[in-house]
Amino acid sequence: MKQTTRNFTLGGLATALLAAGLLASGGSLLAADRLGGNQLTPMGAERAGGAGGRIPAWDGGLKQGPGNWKDGYGNPFAAEKPLYVITAQNYTEYQARLAPGQIEMLKKYPDTFRIPVYPTHRTAGYPQAVYDQVKQNARDAKLVDKGNGVEGFNQVTPFPLPKTGVELVWNHSTRYRGPGAEREVTLVTPQANGNFTPVTLSEEFMFIADPVENSLFYFLQSVTAPARLSGTVLLVQETMNQVKEPRRAWIYNAGQRRVRRAPQVAYDGPGTAADGQRTSDGLDVFNGAPDRYEWKLVGKKEMYIPYNSYKLLNTGLSVNDIVQAGHLNPEHSRYELHRVWQVEGTLRDGQRHIYAKRVMYFDEDTYQIAHVDHYDGRGNLWRVAEGHTVQFHDVQVPWYAAETIYDLVNGRYIVSGLINDTRGYNWDYQAQRSNFTPAALSRAGGR
Template sequence: MKSMTKQHPLKLSGLAAALVAAGLLATSLQAAELGGSELTPMGAERAGSDDGRIPAWDGGLQEGPGNWREGYGNPFADEEPLYVITADNYQQYEDRLAPGQIAMLETYPDTFRIPVYPTHRTAAFPDSVYAKVKENASTAQLVDNGNGVENFSEVTPFPKPDSGVELVWNHSTRYRGEGAEREVTLATPQADGDFTPVTINEEFMFIADPEENTLFHFLQSVTAPARLSGTVLLVQETMNQVKEPRRAWIYNAGQRRVRRAPQVAYDGPGTAADGQRTSDGLDVFNGAPDRYEWKLVGKQEMYIPYNAYPLLNTDLSNEDIIQAGHLNPDHLRYELHRVWKVEGTLRDGQRHIYNKRVMYFDEDTYQLAHVDQFDGRNNLWRVSEGHTVQFHDVDVPWYAAETIYDLVNNRYIVSGLINDTRGYNWDYDARASSFSPAALRRSGGR
């Protein structure tokens, strides 16, 4: 009789091989589903909602009025709101509102409202992005307990997400072109609405590379007002920040020197934010996910800021848009879309001013549309919104503006407005040599 001890490892190795083969087949089938009859090339549901209020995705917005050189027009300028959600009627729509939206309606019952327009699924990406995403569906994997991603190509590693941290990574790695430059306005209005606009020039180079542990390069210069001008921030974003922390430097015009800036991470203060934004609150959320446990709650329908072309209207001034308490609802647009909901809860032993973050990701782009942030007592504290637009001439979904509303001090921060600035330059020649401490020293001296 043959020894069972000798046979058993052979049987296990055969079973393991079969399981691996089955897993590879499953991921290959998942990749094949992308761009088919059920899923978009990004992994969203292609079909509309049963009641027709959310339409089917038909390829997104391929063209529209204007472009980044001459300014963008509003492709939906002739539309009127289907209805307006207010403090008096929000109970009718409560199942499609986030707690933060309800809190805003209750905090500003006379001025804040949510105008709901027809839904347009405008998200579109270049074919080269769709090809990379399809490849990633078969190869990408989390490493180091979700603190890093391996075996993926540049963008959106998880088009069929099955965990909360995978959605966080989809947002962090989403396509925004290879590089861009923009001049934008930031403001932190007082409770009475008084504000001083801050003009910021930002340069981006997106170079996600797991093998080099890089995600993007970022250069941010404050050019106005005079009391803040001359401050320049350089970030070389690492992908796995537990393995290697974010590399950041600041040039201070007063001191005329470059210094490392380890505080530019997590809940460190944001640039020119007057205490209204943490470092990881830029881009609605950015940086390492390691301080939170991320729970995928599921998918739902929700009213979110979308197709916010009125905020790109350069005929409007900052004063037209920025008012006491919140942005002027006359120039806001909300639509009903499907979103992924994720709850991030602070891990035991970790520190952050937000004990919990509840995030809502647009299913078509994985871009964050809304985040509710809770304090150490688990009270709702701050409400973030990302006002999405499709830059149709470059196939990039991004933000027309980002806002963070503070429910405690009745102030907020808005960033990304281009009404009184040069706006975007998508012809920006992104080079790694421009994002070094030596280059930072040169740019600060100009």
């Protein structure tokens, strides 16, 4: 049976919200006070369900589940079976809720790529302190410098009632991921035939969004395997307004034993150990300055997106079980029907980037990007990115179990963030700014 979908234009959505008193310029007290009420979640998503009951109402998110970060996460939905599986043979029945990139993946790999659709669970949830701060941000936050900076907010999610595309980009970039974390993960860039050499990365994060000091986060990434890449360390001190002050980045190379500035770690510069399959601003599905694009808010729609991807956290699986030629093994993927915000980023006149257009889909409950279609300068769909979301319930952090970018031209892809053959996450990590200085780079490279 062919499905229908709700797909609002920005004008229609804005009209509906204005009638409900939910939009106001500059962040109004009336709009902010509706957060956490009967209509809106504390993050500004629609509290009610939808799609004829297939999307449930939000009830606070997943607060407990099997396992934890120390002992390994279990799958709270392990007993569930797919409601249906979308394939190259039946996708036309569901295409109203598919992104163009998903359709092209089905066409390119008709015998192996599929989208298993499971029951929807709105598991996203945050600590109460985050909700309190988001409500304050709704009153005070505002864009500055033509959208290249934000003022009047603290730490997380400045625009829980987004009115423009760039506000949603900022919500993704500033979303809550705890005060800091440490993790060991695997990155893989398979050849078209499926052969690969895994890269092991040790990463440290410190999230400290502060418009006054123009800071967003600190990031330290060390390559520990294979031996030919081991000892390469990247340090990023992320500035918030990168037109005002560009990103500060340094690289330590073990072979040269020296620290050097790395201005290429931005925009479409090559990603670390990515073998040309990801740009610097493709990590975290998207990161960095928004200034090279015009961001158009298209509206909100229902869409099948990777969600509650706990199978990918299963330490009983190896990377070899998950990675196959062309794409991830669909036996270990999970898609659900959720509401998403759709935003189109079009390259501005006079700006340069290998992607002339990016079409992004943001999960309404987290503002975390779930899917991106990347287009080249001729208007052709080139690369398809997916963020496989999980709720780390014991620390109340929604994040990715894996990030993928599929290249429709060369048949290769990159997957990063896998923890199956690694130490995984350390949420007890105590971040200090002294860990994120150029002087600390050589020490990290010698570990």
